[in-house]
Amino acid sequence: MSxxxxxxxxxxxxxxxxxxxxxxxxxxxxxxxxxxxxRTAFSRFPTGVCVVTFEADGVKRGITVNxxxxxxxDPALLLVSIQRSASSHDLVxxxxxxxxxxxxxxxxxxxxxxxxxxxxxxxxxGERAPRLAGVLAWFECTPWAAYDGGDHxxxxxxxxxxxxxxxxxxxxxxxxxxxxxxxxLGREHLV
Amino acid sequence: xxxxxxxxxxxxxxxxxxxxxxxxxxxxxxxxxxxxGIIDSYADLYDMQGDDRxxxxxxxxxxxxxxxxxxxxxxxxxxxxxxxxxxxxSGGMLGRTGDFLNAALTAFSQxxxxxxxxxxxxxKNMAAYVTWVRENDILLTSTVGSPQANRSVSAAxxxxxETTLRVVSQDSDGIVVSGARMVxxxxxxxxxxxxxxxxxxxxxxxxxPYSFAFAVPADIEGLTLICRRPLRHGNSVVDEPLAxxxxxxxxxxxxxxxxxxWDRVFLLGHPAKSNGMLTQTGATALMAHQSVxxxxxxxxxxxxxxxxxxxxxxIDRYDHVRDDLAQALVAVQMGKSALRAAEADGAVxxxxxxxPDMAPLAAVRNWFPRxxxxxxxxxxxxxxxxxxxxxxxxxxxxxxxxxxDRYLQGRNVPGHERVHLFNLGFDAAVSSFAGRQALYxxxxxxxxxxxxxxxxxxxxxxxxxxxxxxxxxxxx
Numbered sequence: 001m002s003x004x005x006x007x008x009x010x011x012x013x014x015x016x017x018x019x020x021x022x023x024x025x026x027x028x029x030x031x032x033x034x035x036x037x038x039r040t041a042f043s044r045f046p047t048g049v050c051v052v053t054f055e056a057d058g059v060k061r062g063i064t065v066n067x068x069x070x071x072x073x074d075p076a077l078l079l080v081s082i083q084r085s086a087s088s089h090d091l092v093x094x095x096x097x098x099x100x101x102x103x104x105x106x107x108x109x110x111x112x113x114x115x116x117x118x119x120x121x122x123x124x125x126g127e128r129a130p131r132l133a134g135v136l137a138w139f140e141c142t143p144w145a146a147y148d149g150g151d152h153x154x155x156x157x158x159x160x161x162x163x164x165x166x167x168x169x170x171x172x173x174x175x176x177x178x179x180x181x182x183x184x185l186g187r188e189h190l191v
Numbered sequence: 192x193x194x195x196x197x198x199x200x201x202x203x204x205x206x207x208x209x210x211x212x213x214x215x216x217x218x219x220x221x222x223x224x225x226x227x228g229i230i231d232s233y234a235d236l237y238d239m240q241g242d243d244r245x246x247x248x249x250x251x252x253x254x255x256x257x258x259x260x261x262x263x264x265x266x267x268x269x270x271x272x273x274x275x276x277x278x279x280x281s282g283g284m285l286g287r288t289g290d291f292l293n294a295a296l297t298a299f300s301q302x303x304x305x306x307x308x309x310x311x312x313x314x315k316n317m318a319a320y321v322t323w324v325r326e327n328d329i330l331l332t333s334t335v336g337s338p339q340a341n342r343s344v345s346a347a348x349x350x351x352x353e354t355t356l357r358v359v360s361q362d363s364d365g366i367v368v369s370g371a372r373m374v375x376x377x378x379x380x381x382x383x384x385x386x387x388x389x390x391x392x393x394x395x396x397x398x399x400p401y402s403f404a405f406a407v408p409a410d411i412e413g414l415t416l417i418c419r420r421p422l423r424h425g426n427s428v429v430d431e432p433l434a435x436x437x438x439x440x441x442x443x444x445x446x447x448x449x450x451x452x453w454d455r456v457f458l459l460g461h462p463a464k465s466n467g468m469l470t471q472t473g474a475t476a477l478m479a480h481q482s483v484x485x486x487x488x489x490x491x492x493x494x495x496x497x498x499x500x501x502x503x504x505x506i507d508r509y510d511h512v513r514d515d516l517a518q519a520l521v522a523v524q525m526g527k528s529a530l531r532a533a534e535a536d537g538a539v540x541x542x543x544x545x546x547p548d549m550a551p552l553a554a555v556r557n558w559f560p561r562x563x564x565x566x567x568x569x570x571x572x573x574x575x576x577x578x579x580x581x582x583x584x585x586x587x588x589x590x591x592x593x594x595x596d597r598y599l600q601g602r603n604v605p606g607h608e609r610v611h612l613f614n615l616g617f618d619a620a621v622s623s624f625a626g627r628q629a630l631y632x633x634x635x636x637x638x639x640x641x642x643x644x645x646x647x648x649x650x651x652x653x654x655x656x657x658x659x660x661x662x663x664x665x666x667x
């Protein structure tokens with residue numbers, strides 16, 4: 001097969017294509033769906049990673065979420081958004097729960113409650129709900145309100161007790177786990 | 192046609208018209224002084240294929256041994272023997288001889304299911320392509336590296352996303368790509384350029400336009416090859432024993448709206464899968480088997496050169512010189528042992544071909560790039576100021592001949608012979624050619640630091656630690 005070029009190199013031959021008895025069918029890149037594009041756009045906003053933990057029917061459960069928001073100081077309220085299709089969605093509504101903020105070394109804990117169970121998470125008995133060991137912060141909550149959020153439910157909890165410590169958090173950015181470093185070292189004001 | 196001769200290779204280049212820049216537009220690659228020496232050498236390599244150790248017969252045709260699909264350990268030995276003969280021709284200085292990428296293609300041709308896992312069409316395309324390359328003994332090179340505008344951000348973000356080679360559009364004929372790849376060694380004298388995915392691509396939409404593998408003719412419309420300055424000075428093979436014959440010119444590849452037909456697309460739109468194209472298909476192992484063969488020959492070349500130089504000037508009795516020589520010989524044995532171990536511990540992989548064990552090859556790939564740097568250093572140490580007393584070949588004859596043979600003589604060689612030998616030392620350790628070789632070997636497999644990190648990550652240290660734990664008297 002010869003193809004006439006516009007430049008001064010004249011015809012350019014493609015020996016491989018020329019000898020083919022059968023041409024290849026196109027296999028173009030798929031056009032991304034609106035949903036994929038929206039998911040990607042949402043992923044541009046970096047977040048931390050939390051696990052919502054609770055106990056139902058004597059079984060300790062957790063759901064990894066990255067949609068966590070502080071809401072109010074008085075009363076002390078927080079919000080997590082739970083996907084309706086999550087298997088524990090119906091169980092967590094109207095139950096005491098804890099929100100656990102994961103540290104950078106706890107990626108496997110995050111995976112454990114995001115569809116890839118493993119034996120890494122260590123449970124801690126809380127007063128109102130089971131919690132996870134080794135986290136940067138935890139909040140034990142009682143249910144305050146639940147709002148329709150489309151294919152998610154916005155769950156507000158009233159914070160009954162909490163603790164926190166410093167450390168590098170686990171982050172979620174561009175649909176990937178990442179480490180968010182505390183920007184302390186190297187930032188001293190030199191005099 | 193199958194194995195071709197040097198003449199066939201020259202004809203193939205004469206029929207091509209790549210857009211090459213080297214201090215201006217190169218009108219004819221075969222006639223340009225920067226390429227005549229290397230084309231002669233590659234033609235020699237193709238002429239060598241009359242040797243049965245360099246080709247195998249199948250259905251009445253002879254094919255380059257680098258296309259032999261290894262089924263047994265013996266087949267790997269045959270592949271190594273062929274790779275060795277070609278490497279010996281240049282002392283391992285030629286890094287882009289066809290056998291290197293043919294090793295990858297051989298693996299790809301067997302790992303059809305890996306490509307079919309993305310799409311059955313990609314398996315078909317790859318199979319047809321490898322058949323064509325094999326039948327016509329086509330010379331391939333590959334492109335390496337994306338523009339280094341900003342090393343602190345990913346490939347996709349370089350220059351605002353406008354510099355890295357990417358798919359810019361697609362239609363019923365194929366994909367259209369634009370952007371640049373930094374290095375394609377030998378591209379001006381190659382027939383085809385293999386464009387592989389660049390690690391590391393991430394799953395998701397962002398890296399989709401970068402997740403491709405395809406091959407194009409080196410003279411495809413829209414491809415510009417920008418060459419670095421030649422390192423040979425146009426002198427004789429006596430003055431420049433290596434640079435005059437073995438200089439593989441590196442070129443930046445600029446793709447401007449290059450239309451790649453669908454037939455030539457081997458993978459598209461699988462960013463996560465792209466990262467494993469070489470390792471998961473067994474291509475890495477076959478390529479490493481070739482490259483460790485080459486670098487071992489290269490070590491042998493330096494060991495031989497050092498021995499010759501030491502003898503020529505009578506330093507071969509000094510203990511420090513003998514120590515350096517011994518270390519070079521040890522390194523040769525390390526390379527040879529790794530190859531034998533890789534063959535002996537090889538196994539038939541999931542694609543049905545006998546794959547060399549990667550562990551010893553990986554060890555050499557991590558060790559040699561650094562070790563190699565010490566070989567030119569030894570040459571400089573042995574040759575010392577003798578590496579600066581190197582007159583032109585023309586001056587070693589004629590009216591100065593007697594002076595040169597007297598004053599530049601070695602212990603057992605006349606001056607002009609010593610100059611010839613030390614010219615080789617100069618080209619192997621001091622010249623620009625030598626500097627480029629040092630750079631090439633240091634980065635041949637990738638940046639040594641990430642290489643080390645990956646090596647360590649993949650390593651299983653439990654057995655070693657068990658020894659310590661036992662001596663400490665604690666269970667693990």
